[in-house]
Amino acid sequence: GIQVEQSPPDLILQEGANSTLRCNFSDSVNNLQWFHQNPWGQLINLFYIPSGTKQNGRLSATTVATERYSLLYISSSQTTDSGVYFCAAYTGGFKTIFGAGTRLFVKA
Amino acid sequence: KAGVTQTPRYLIKTRGQQVTLSCSPISGHRSVSWYQQTPGQGLQFLFEYFSETQRNKGNFPGRFSGRQFSNSRSEMNVSTLELGDSALYLCASKVWDRAQETQYFGPGTRLLVL
Numbered sequence: 001g002i003q004v005e006q007s008p009p010d011l012i013l014q015e016g017a018n019s020t021l022r023c024n025f026s027d028s029v030n031n032l033q034w035f036h037q038n039p040w041g042q043l044i045n046l047f048y049i050p051s052g053t054k055q056n057g058r059l060s061a062t063t064v065a066t067e068r069y070s071l072l073y074i075s076s077s078q079t080t081d082s083g084v085y086f087c088a089a090y091t092g093g094f095k096t097i098f099g100a101g102t103r104l105f106v107k108a
Numbered sequence: 109k110a111g112v113t114q115t116p117r118y119l120i121k122t123r124g125q126q127v128t129l130s131c132s133p134i135s136g137h138r139s140v141s142w143y144q145q146t147p148g149q150g151l152q153f154l155f156e157y158f159s160e161t162q163r164n165k166g167n168f169p170g171r172f173s174g175r176q177f178s179n180s181r182s183e184m185n186v187s188t189l190e191l192g193d194s195a196l197y198l199c200a201s202k203v204w205d206r207a208q209e210t211q212y213f214g215p216g217t218r219l220l221v222l
Contacts, residue, residue: 031209041196043213086151095164096141098151 002027004089006099013077013106021072021102023087030090032063034072037084037101046072046085077106110135112201112214120220126187129217133180133201139163140182141211142174145196156202157182186219194221 003026013019023032031050037043047054047061049070054061058077063070074081084101091097113132121127133140142154153166157176174184180201186193196218200211 033209033211035211035213041216043198043200045211045213048208048210088151095166096143096153098143098153100150 002029002089002091002097004087004097004099006085006087006102008102009100010103011105013104015077015079015106015108017077017106018073018075019077019104021074021085021104023070023072023089023099025068025070025089025097027068027091028065032065032070032090033088034061034070035086035088036081037086039083043086074104077104079106079108082106112199112212114197114199114214114217116217117215118218118220120222121189122222123189123191125189126185127189127219128183128185129197129199129219131182131184131199131201131214133182133199134203134212137201137203137212138180139202140176140180141200141202142182142184143198143200144168145198145216146192146194151198154184154197189221191221194219 005024007022034046035043049061049063051063051065058075060073084103086101088098115130139158141156145151155165156163160176171187176182196216198216200213202211
């Protein structure tokens with residue numbers, strides 16, 4: 001089946017820094033989403049982005065479906081950005097495959 | 109609108125028992141998905157229901173089952189619990205709006221199997 005790989009696995013940033021998280025997928029997908037799981041376990045939908053670029057405040061995402069990767073950009077990071085960022089690829093038949101996540105810690 | 113609710117929030121069971129978890133989606137949402145999250149396996153898709161029909165199922169044994177009611181509330185059941193079933197179980201209700209899919213997750217049920 002499809003493989004979803006995220007990098008880096010862990011990231012420590014100073015508040016105010018920018019970062020790029022990457023998600024590679026091994027096969028064509030119907031679409032792709034990014035999620036943030038806060039330290040209390042709550043998952044929040046960030047972007048639904050099968051292709052192209054979207055922006056929401058300090059966050060933006062780009063998916064290049066033909067090259068099978070997606071990027072999540074975090075600018076001017078804040079301590080509240082800490083948590084785990086997951087990408088999830090949607091394959092045929094409504095199956096969802098999650099990456100292992102990037103664990104982000106933003107220091108004040 | 110109220111968010112996705114899951115009950116119970118915490119649960120302790122022993123091996124061999126069965127458990128039923130409940131999820132109430134956001135009002136008006138007809139799709140409910142279930143996920144299992146463990147430190148070792150990460151987030152894994154269990155199944156998705158839409159209008160009382162299971163649309164797809166992940167790679168889990170038959171001990172894991174679910175259903176959806178006419179009011180879109182969903183339950184998942186795990187029979188003959190094993191230690192490895194200890195996990196955070198998340199449900200999400202999903203909506204399509206302007207060609208965009210958005211999933212709204214509940215707070216999860218933390219299950220500990222002893």
